[in-house]
Amino acid sequence: MTASELVLRAATVTDAARLAELHATRISEGFLSQLGTGFLRRLYRRVIVSPEGFVVVAVADYQVVGFAAGALDVGRLYRSFLVRDGIAAGLVTAPRLLRSWRRVLETLRYPTRGEDLPAAEILAVAVEASAAGRGIGRRLVTFALDEFIRRGTTAAKVVAGADNAAALGLYAVCGFVAHTSIAVHRGTPSEVLVWSSR
């Protein structure tokens, strides 16, 4: 398969289970993976249906092999997830949430930090391991940035692990530049990168 044989399309709620699976298997940084696929399925369903979010998927041979998720206002999106799905999602993952409660609070507080940062954010990008390195991530992020522009948003941020060379390289070729270094979760360094269409 080459990147040119791919189809990119907006995700629908029927993709939520596959998005959760890809997230859990491909994204080890952050704590969301540890909350389990039930929680992730609900989270991605909310991102897909919310006017604050969107997900683009890459499809090859009828199989979703990658995705990028974006939020126009990540704070508002998380708040809507808490209000609309919080109780149900909490019950699905209660023991794991209890073990990770500090990280949950840190992540929910994070978007309010750094007032000069754009409200919009690339929430996650993942490409199946067997399809990585063929330009799919770049096409997904480019699509997501075009989607921001279509929705009137001209700047966005992304957070990536300081040791995630693939993600940092991907965001750099897509026009993101380093903004600041943070530790979203105590002791785990991450880079905040920003992109602007201007």
Ligand SMILES: CC(C)(COP(=O)(O)OP(=O)(O)OC[C@H]1O[C@@H](n2cnc3c(N)ncnc32)[C@H](O)[C@@H]1OP(=O)(O)O)[C@@H](O)C(=O)NCCC(=O)NCCS
């Ligand atoms: C990060 C990720 C999405 C990249 O997707 P991909 O389809 O493999 O990336 P692409 O083939 O489109 O590569 C685009 C650019 O990214 C960079 N890149 C990709 N893989 C890289 C690697 N292993 N090391 C260094 N840079 C890399 C390169 O600059 C590349 O540009 P080039 O092809 O001109 O050299 C993929 O590696 C992945 O799913 N990783 C696990 C999940 C993750 O860490 N997501 C980010 C945090 S949410």
